[in-house]
Amino acid sequence: MTERPVAHGRLFTVGLVIAVVAGVAISLAMTLFQVIHCTDGDGGAPYVAGDSPQADVCGASGDGLLLLPLALILVAGAALLARRAFAKPAGDGGRTVAVVAALLLAPALPLLALLLINAPADVCSDEQLAANDAAAPGEAPYSCDHY
Numbered sequence: 001m002t003e004r005p006v007a008h009g010r011l012f013t014v015g016l017v018i019a020v021v022a023g024v025a026i027s028l029a030m031t032l033f034q035v036i037h038c039t040d041g042d043g044g045a046p047y048v049a050g051d052s053p054q055a056d057v058c059g060a061s062g063d064g065l066l067l068l069p070l071a072l073i074l075v076a077g078a079a080l081l082a083r084r085a086f087a088k089p090a091g092d093g094g095r096t097v098a099v100v101a102a103l104l105l106a107p108a109l110p111l112l113a114l115l116l117i118n119a120p121a122d123v124c125s126d127e128q129l130a131a132n133d134a135a136a137p138g139e140a141p142y143s144c145d146h147y
Contacts, residue, residue, distance in 0.1 A: 012086050012099065016079060019106035023075035027110040030071060034064030034114070050143025051124050057117050067117070071110040078105035 038048060038058035048054045061067055082102030088095045124132075124144035132140040 012082075015103050016082055019082070019103040020075060020079050023078065023106035023110060024072065026107050027068060027071035027075060030110050030114045031064055031068040034058075034061065034067050034117070036064075037118075038063040049124060051128055052144070053123060054118070055143075061117065067113070071113055074109035074113065075106050078102050078109055081105070 037054070038061075048058055058064065079102075082099055085095055085098035085102055088098070124142055128142040128144060132142050132144055135141055
């Protein structure tokens with residue numbers, strides 16, 4: 001087994017710290033965005049239509065608050081993968097690729113999670129819109145209001 005130079009270990013540690021800090025910052029920003037997205041209203045009109053796919057996501061994620069622990073778990077998992085990949089012997093050709101991939105995953109995973117959960121906030125089905133149009137004013141059966 002070959003010894004890793006100390007400089008490589010320090011460089012890896014710096015890279016890992018940067019990746020984790022970026023991942024945590026992105027996780028916090030993603031959570032704040034989702035919370036505002038789910039709860040912000042303008043004069044009583046919600047940003048997210050009550051019967052839209054995004055309303056289901058908001059309900060399942062505690063109005064976005066449950067995303068922070070999930071995102072932090074993803075960041076920690078990527079950091080652990082990077083640490084384990086770096087611990088492999090230096091002669092292993094896939095080590096560098098694995099380390100770089102894991103370091104890139106730490107900030108990328110929270111962004112990917114946000115893209116996956118960011119469902120349309122203003123979409124009601126054609127049937128729901130037709131039912132609302134047919135209903136008397138003020139008695140719409142579906143909540144499709146948004147801004």
